[in-house]
Amino acid sequence: MKFVFFLFIQLIAASLFNSCLSQQNGLASCNVNWHRQSKNSSGSMPCSGGDIGLNVWVEDGDILFYMAQSGTFDENNTMLKMGRIRIKMSPDLLSNTTFQQQLNIYDGNVIIQAKDIKVVIWVDVFKPVIHAAIQTKKAVSIKASYETWRYEDHSISESKELRSSSYKASQPFDVITYKDVVQFTNNSIVFYHRNRNDVRNIFDYTVHAEHMDSVKESMFNPIANNTFGGMMLADNMKTAGVDSGKYAGTSFRSYSLQTTKPVYQQNIAIILNTKQTTTIGKWMDDLTAIKKSYNSKENFIKTKNWWHQYWNRSYIFIGGIDSSMSINYQLFRYMLGCNAFGKYPTKFNGGLFTFDPVYVDSSYPFSPDFRLWDGGTFTAQNQRLVYYGMLKSGDYDVMKPQFNFYTRIQKNAELRSEVYWHHAGACFTEQIENFGLPNIFEYGLKRPQNFDPGLEYNAWLEYSWETVFEFCNMMLETQHYNNDDISYYIPFIESCLRFYDEHYQMLAKQRGSKVFDSSGHYVLYPTSAAETYKMTYNSTTVIVALQTVLEKLLSLPSPYLDSVKRDRFTTMLQRIPPISFSNINGHTTIAPAQTWQRIQNTESPQLYPVFPWGIYGIGKPGLDTAINTYKQDPQVIKNKSFKGWRQENIFAARLGLTDEAFALTKAKFGAGKHRFPAFFGPGYDWTPDHNWGGTAMIGLQEMLLQADDEHIYLLPAWPKDKDVSFKLHAPHNTIVAAKVKSGKVVYLNVLPASRKKDVIIMLK
Structure with missing residues (x-):
């Protein structure tokens, strides 16, 4: 050659x-x-x-x-x-x-x-x-x-x-x-x-x-x-x-x-x-x-052309003194495109771009192979934040390595359920290995005698099983956004749902003669609200995950599900208990669960109904309740930050809190300590911190465009005094390109044109 x-x-x-x-x-x-x-x-x-x-x-x-x-x-x-x-x-x-x-x-x-x-x-x-x-x-x-x-x-x-x-x-x-x-x-x-x-x-x-x-x-x-x-x-x-x-x-x-x-x-x-x-x-x-x-x-020509079409899919350019935000947005998106065809997903803790660890932290004087939170471990709570932004950027093909990671290990996760509990369905834990079992350190080797072998003996991770539904959600959204044929992923989604259906009926039967509560709902105990609220009864993150995935699955065109499956999942949806609420300082707020034993970490799962699940948000009922949760809940307030995987900027954007969304997202897009400005972090993880970049990317997109089946909300959390031009994707094969200058929308193009009637401009 x-x-x-x-x-x-x-x-x-x-x-x-x-x-x-x-x-x-x-x-x-x-x-x-x-x-x-x-x-x-x-x-x-x-x-x-x-x-x-x-x-x-x-x-x-x-x-x-x-x-x-x-x-x-x-x-x-x-x-x-x-x-x-x-x-x-x-x-x-x-x-x-x-x-x-x-x-x-x-x-x-x-x-x-x-x-x-x-x-x-x-x-x-x-x-x-x-x-x-x-x-x-x-x-x-x-x-x-x-x-x-x-x-x-x-x-x-x-x-x-x-x-x-x-x-x-x-x-x-x-x-x-x-x-x-x-x-x-x-x-x-x-x-x-x-x-x-x-x-x-x-x-x-x-x-x-x-x-x-x-x-x-x-x-x-x-x-x-x-x-x-x-x-x-x-x-x-x-x-x-x-x-x-x-x-x-x-x-x-x-x-x-x-x-x-x-x-x-x-x-x-x-x-x-x-x-x-x-x-x-x-x-x-x-x-x-x-x-x-x-x-x-x-191949040089083919490679160059691939990058050209990649950049033609979407963009965000911010004018004036804040232009570095969109520059770092583009640079981070470049790094995501670099693993478009990988067998494995882009790792949240450095992707393909780690360097000598001593230059990240001098206490790690090891070889260039080193990074924290490594091994074949893919932490689901972090991985999701690398991939959500690809929906609005139109990079559906780049999402496939993450989806295929799960379908490849589906059988191993189903074997866990079969061996440990003798029922069906795929059980995916947090801190999962590339072969579908919990990381051995997080699983815990010093375990009490007769402790359930299917559980991680770990204060942070016990019963943390619901994050897999966020990847189910992304799979479903590629059909919603781009009309992708997701037939290949349907058995995976079904298996994840079946695990919850069978496992929590099994647990209820072990405790007593009644499988469901007095309203005919699942008794979701023990569950976990992210890694923070532990040993929960009816975790909000579990409830909204099951509800949203079931609703989206049932809304698919008829060829995806036969009548037997539709009846089964309709019944399952009817068994989902309602979200719990709290009263804080006289304000109704979303509770992380009906009850919980302790607080273990610093996440804000009470706002997961806002992101990623979209139960609350612009144009939806209960927006005031979600805003109250963001502004009144002491745990949310205490933990608010732009660092690492923290997603308060996304919450603020989805709630239309313009000033907070912009300040937090701008801070996230600030240049890191290394020469390349999009080598963020290390945050809580490592450098380059890809879930730091991911949350920044999602937050910026949500400030510019939010959408549901009926409406496209344009500029729902964008400051009127900031010039911006962008091209982003919305459901139903919709592309929106717009330009804001001096507080006015001076250009708007929507494809297909029939969707322009659904656009609601919210620039304040």
């Missing part, structure tokens, strides 16, 4: 020109431009496509980037980096006063240039290939090195470092990150990590500790034979030996390719491959097949 790049350098120049013309020149203003090199990896910027993420920076004249890909889980379920690339040129042409590094989001690439050099780094959206294309005015010698810190087995002795694996804490056995294989092959460098079958792994350990051995052979196992790595190659470069060094306190070994003579142009390519294969030979065959079939020129 010839990775010829210089033949279409002119295409790159053209794409830069097009970027300036796109979306009223707005996207060009969102490009990130640096005019000095970075001090270290914390001064990196993202560059990605498909399911690959790079952190790119220039340091002391060297171009460096970390490589990450969706699904790189090792034996401990740590999500490992693919390695680090270093490109060094002699003479050094980048240490020049004309230095510039730009993230061009319209084309999805990074351009590094100085007086006599231009380097374009891009990732193919459709094939797992990374390119670094170099063009110079002076002949240079180029060394490209693959750097790995996993050149020997590493025993994780510090309990803090174990937080990056699914073990989370010290074990009575050694937890080892096993070394990778790196080798020179035909003037290329091949590197990979293949999970070993002859050592302890987190899947086997968890299945046994959680008493699921009897069905182990029927379970989905993402760890066995998982193999990830790649090949670095370049025309007219030869192998140049092995060296060693240290970066950010972590030792590494480097394997290099060197140009055979000084050159004016050079393309370096890295092919990645993450797959469960029966043999390493099969994995190598797949890698070679990508190499043989690849056409860089054709």
